[in-house]
Amino acid sequence: xxxxxxxxxxxxxxxxxxxxxxxxxxxxxxxxxxxxxxxxxxxxxxxxxxxxxxxxxxxxxxxxxxxxxxxxxxxxxxxxxxxxxxxxxxxxxxxxxxxxxxxxxxxxxxxxxxxxxxxxxxxxxxxxxxxxxxxxxxxxxxxxxxxxxxxxxxxxxxxxxxxxxxxxxxxxxxxxxxxxxxxxxxxxxxxxxxxxxxxxxxxxxxxxxxxxxxxxxxxxxxxxxxxxxxxxxxxxxxxxxxxxxxxxxxxxxxxxxxxxxxxxxxxxxxxxxxxxxxxxxxxxxxxxxxxxxxxxxxxxxxxxxxxxxxxxxxxxxxxxxxxxxxxxxxxxxxxxxxxxxxxxxxxxxxxxxxxxxxxxxxxxxxxxxxxxxxxxxxxxxxxxxxxxxxxxxxxxxxxxxxxxxxxxxxxxxxxxxxxxxxxxxxxxxxxxxxxxxxxxxxxxxxxxxxxxxxxxxxxxxxxxxxxxxxxxxxxxxxxxxxxxxxxxxxxxxxxxxxxxxxxxxxxxxxxxxxxxxxxxxxxxxxxxxxxxxxxxxxxxxxxxxxxxxxxxxxxxxxxxxxxxxxxxxxxxxxxxxxxxxxxxxxxxxxxxxxxxxxxxxxxxxxxxxxxxxxxxxxxxxxxxxxxxxxxxxxxxxxxxxxxxxxxxxxxxxxxxxxxxxxxxxxxxxxxxxxxxxxxxxxxxxxxxxxxxxxxxxxxxxx
Numbered sequence: 229x230x231x232x233x234x235x236x237x238x239x240x241x242x243x244x245x246x247x248x249x250x251x252x253x254x255x256x257x258x259x260x261x262x263x264x265x266x267x268x269x270x271x272x273x274x275x276x277x278x279x280x281x282x283x284x285x286x287x288x289x290x291x292x293x294x295x296x297x298x299x300x301x302x303x304x305x306x307x308x309x310x311x312x313x314x315x316x317x318x319x320x321x322x323x324x325x326x327x328x329x330x331x332x333x334x335x336x337x338x339x340x341x342x343x344x345x346x347x348x349x350x351x352x353x354x355x356x357x358x359x360x361x362x363x364x365x366x367x368x369x370x371x372x373x374x375x376x377x378x379x380x381x382x383x384x385x386x387x388x389x390x391x392x393x394x395x396x397x398x399x400x401x402x403x404x405x406x407x408x409x410x411x412x413x414x415x416x417x418x419x420x421x422x423x424x425x426x427x428x429x430x431x432x433x434x435x436x437x438x439x440x441x442x443x444x445x446x447x448x449x450x451x452x453x454x455x456x457x458x459x460x461x462x463x464x465x466x467x468x469x470x471x472x473x474x475x476x477x478x479x480x481x482x483x484x485x486x487x488x489x490x491x492x493x494x495x496x497x498x499x500x501x502x503x504x505x506x507x508x509x510x511x512x513x514x515x516x517x518x519x520x521x522x523x524x525x526x527x528x529x530x531x532x533x534x535x536x537x538x539x540x541x542x543x544x545x546x547x548x549x550x551x552x553x554x555x556x557x558x559x560x561x562x563x564x565x566x567x568x569x570x571x572x573x574x575x576x577x578x579x580x581x582x583x584x585x586x587x588x589x590x591x592x593x594x595x596x597x598x599x600x601x602x603x604x605x606x607x608x609x610x611x612x613x614x615x616x617x618x619x620x621x622x623x624x625x626x627x628x629x630x631x632x633x634x635x636x637x638x639x640x641x642x643x644x645x646x647x648x649x650x651x652x653x654x655x656x657x658x659x660x661x662x663x664x665x666x667x668x669x670x671x672x673x674x675x676x677x678x679x680x681x682x683x684x685x686x687x688x689x690x691x692x693x694x695x696x697x698x699x700x701x702x703x704x705x706x707x708x709x710x711x712x713x714x715x716x717x718x719x720x721x722x723x724x725x726x727x728x729x730x731x732x733x734x735x736x737x738x739x740x741x742x743x744x745x746x747x748x749x750x751x752x753x754x755x756x757x758x759x760x761x762x763x764x765x766x767x768x769x770x771x772x773x774x775x776x777x778x779x780x781x782x783x784x785x786x787x788x789x790x791x792x793x794x795x796x797x798x799x800x801x802x803x804x805x806x807x808x809x810x811x812x813x814x815x816x817x818x819x820x821x822x823x824x825x826x827x828x829x830x831x832x833x834x835x836x837x838x839x840x841x842x843x844x845x846x847x848x849x850x851x852x853x854x855x856x857x858x859x860x861x862x863x864x865x866x867x868x869x870x871x872x873x874x875x876x877x878x879x880x881x882x883x884x885x886x887x888x889x890x891x892x893x894x895x896x897x898x899x900x901x902x903x904x905x906x907x908x909x910x911x912x913x914x915x916x917x918x919x920x921x922x923x924x925x926x927x928x929x930x
Contacts, residue, residue, distance in 0.1 A: 254458075258323075261296075262462050268292060269466075273746045282745045289749030290422065290799060293463055293757065297456045304452035306794045313772060314646040315382040319454055320928040321653040324661025327454045327643045330461035330761035332359075332665055335408070335417025336822040338464060338758035341669075343730025345676035348491030349599035353674070356669045358628040362635020363665065367658035373841045375654040376927040379646065381769075382833065383777040389488050389840040389924065391917050393782050398855045400773045402832030403639045407766045407773075408807060409825040410640075413762035415811040420709075420731065421755045437756070438808045442767075442801065449796070453764045454647060460757035461664065467754020468668050468734075473674045475741045479681060485674035496599050499684035503723050506593050511716045513772045514722035515845055516590035516652040523583035530579075541565040577875070580683055596726050599680065619888035626893035627823075632827025633899055637833035640648075640765040652729045679733055682740050688723050695721065698739035713762040765914045767807070771800035823892045824866060831898025832859035836904050843907075844924050850910025858902025865894040 253827050272285055319327065342554055345352035375446045377385055383399035418437030421429045476485040479492060503509055516777040526533035543559045571577035597604065603624065605616025635641065648654045687696075692714050702710040708731035712721065722891070735755060738747035775796040835854050839846040869883050889896055915921075 249819065251442065252652075254320065254323055258462065261459055262696050265293075265463060265466065265534045269746065269750055273744065273751060276744060276746050285745060285749050289753045290756065293460075293656070293753050294760075296459065297760065300456045300459065304455055306449065307790050308452050309380075309792055311451045312642070312793045312796065314643075315449075315451045315454045317647055318649055319647040320411060321648060321656035322660055323458050324454070324644060324648050324653075324657040325664055326461045327457035327489045327647075327761075328641065328657065328661040328758070329462065330457035331564060331644060331765045332661070332762070333461070333464055333668060334760045334822065335414045335755065335759035335764035338468065338670070338755050339420070339731055339734050339880070340822070341607060342672040342675045343733035344678075345673055346679055346733045347728075347730050349594055349597050349888040350602050351597065351620070353673070354624050354627040355631060356622050356672065358631025358636055360662070360669060361628070363634040363658060363662045365636035366580060366642070366645075367655060367662075369838055369841070370642060371658050372651050372654050373927045374642060375645050375648060375651050377923070380643075381772055382642055382837075383776055384775065384781075385840070386836060386851070387675050387781070390836075390846075390851045394852050394868050395775055395855065396781065396838065398852055398859075399833070399836075400777045402518055402855065402859055403773045403777075404770050405826040406638065406825040406832070407640060407769045408803075409828070410638075410802075410822055411770070411807045413822050413825075414766065414812050415807055416757045417731075417759035417764065417812060421735065421752050421759070434808050434812050437759070438804055442804055446722075449793070450643075450647060450770060453761075453768060457761045460761040463757040463762075464754040465664075467752075467757070469671060469749045470740050471741070471743060471747050471751055472671050472678065474747065475678045475682070475737065476674070477740065479678060479729030486670055489674040489755040491678055492674075492681050495703075496677055496684065498700060499681075500598050500674065503684065503688065506722070508716060508718060508724045509592075509724055513590050513592065515525055515715050515726070516586045519921065520583045520590060522588040523579045523586065526579050527583070530575050534569060534572065534575050537568055541568060546846050554619050579752045588725065589724060591735065594726065599677065599807055611806060615888075622888060622894060626889050626896040630827050630830055630893045630895035630899075631823070633830040633834045634895060637829040638826070639829070639833070640762075643769060649869065675734065675737065679737055679740060683728075684723070687740070688721060690721050692719055692721060696735055696739065696742075701739075702728065702736060713827060747891065751921055767804050768897065770803045771796050772801045774803075824870075824894075827862050827866070827893065827895030827898065828859065830895040831862040831902055834899055835902035839903070839906055841924065841927065843910075845910055845915060846906060846914055847910045847916040847920075849913040850906045850908070853909040854902040854906030856903075858898040859907040860898075861901045862898030865897055866891045869894075872919075876915065 272288060276282075276285055306312055308316070339354070341355055345353060374382075374385060377388070379385055379388070382403065383396040387393055387396035390393075415438065416436055419430050419434035421427065422433030422437045428436065472485045473483040476488040477483050480488040482488050500753045541561065541564050545558065545565065548558045548561055569578050603617050605618075605620060607612040607617045608614075609617075615792035645654045645657065648657050692712075695712070699710065699712055703712065709732045711727040713725055714721075715725045716722070735748075735751055736750055737743075738745070775792065779795065782791050832855050835858060836846075836851045839854075840851065865886070868879060868881065868884060871883075873879075873891075874883075884892075886897065
């Protein structure tokens, strides 16, 4: 008997209703939820008008939706494997599309994408093009064939198609690697939102938000996650669109931000020219250049410079004590001395990092490229300008490629297409998914431009003693997200004196635009819904890889259904706690974490999945070698070229980029290598078994 028959014959649960009546019931349920949520927002607006403190409004926006999600999780609890792993394969195409949209619109998309467009301008469009194009690959190359196969996970398909558990184990390792990076980014978003809304420390917010994540996936698996994600999509859609429409109405008397985009982009271009010509902005740039030069001077003779700094700090403390200065001033000076580097290596690392940061801020427009500029450099300039242009354009295309094939390879997204009743509904589901995602992706570029108009026209040029309260609030959440300092001492904010992180652009939009606080709560609820929905799917993917694919498919295949689900839940809890601990260390920009996950997924899975469907000669040894080779090359390129990773592993060799490609697009090398190795090894080893060939023919039949 084949692997597929042994494992998946019982997977079609018929104990739950399906068909038109079931769909009509879902229509009424989610229509009622949508109306109830809008009424909830209206009540919050009324309470704000009546004087309810902002802290309470934020708390209610945080707790209210989570209570509803928890209710879905409790009502959807199950111990049936088919329900737990694939929601009983009874999710209609429309609702699977909404669930996929929520699963896909992660914290990186909801929080980070518009921020990246704000900071990068045209270059940020690579994310929209890559992610949207990826769903076209899913629809054409992968999703229908996975649904025809059946199964519960992506490693299930690999094991059945490639004659055994070798590719399953490799798939488990890759699924855990990319999903863990992705889930850390989501929990980071949850902590960021929770800490901003409730006022608790970021680390506490991480573990508070973790409860909202677990209450769905822990009790009911894919069944609970699916129906919760549909509700979460409604919340995040309203939360993303309403403030942008309001901001568009405020700036251009139109509630359609896409129609406003072109006009406001012209304003941004004009403001950029004005800012670049401002003498105060040029003065700020020169100050940052001088600071960078000072660090360069220290790096020439680090021991001597470090000794000078220590003597100066010690002398400052002695002078304060001699003058009977306030104890607070003395303690502040002592903290300065304590924070100095302890040795030469630490000093070199700290001063190099500080110098690079100052050099970045010494660029015009606070280091941001002109918003409408396609690529860096100039194709008609000197050799350096032409090289910068070519590198920028090459990296843009490489990133689009990695995001496309990564989208078509992410296990938590592909598993969603196991949940529909038929292959036809799977195809329809992908189309719905693309529609629901595009609704938000067409809004994000407009949001970035509208926020830039607010910052350039309203914030820049304001006196420091009149800055809005939101600046102080966000600097207390995380100082790396927002830094404001009067660098040139004129008491007026220049653009170069503000460093803003992309991760707060969306969350701070209502405050930047001066909208009612209830809109801030709404946006926080939407960001939380995006992070929770994706985190649920990712944690479920990791737990299922460990339990179903590793333990119960290889070590203990005779375990009962109840035991399988119970162990999956326990592992899910353990993985969630581990991910929360890593997130509490503030590992970095969430969009960069997510992008690394895409390259890992693409290099590990895309060649094996596509060739497994469309090339009958692909065999176990070829697939295993291709997965290991592609993944290994991608990880190597990231390891030796990504600054943060290099610091972690203590790599001191010079960075050597291949063709100027940045490590964020490392999959550009891993995916072709995976295809090449898979083909070569398959041709040099025996062909696949008859069972594997029969499976290929089966899944490719119309």
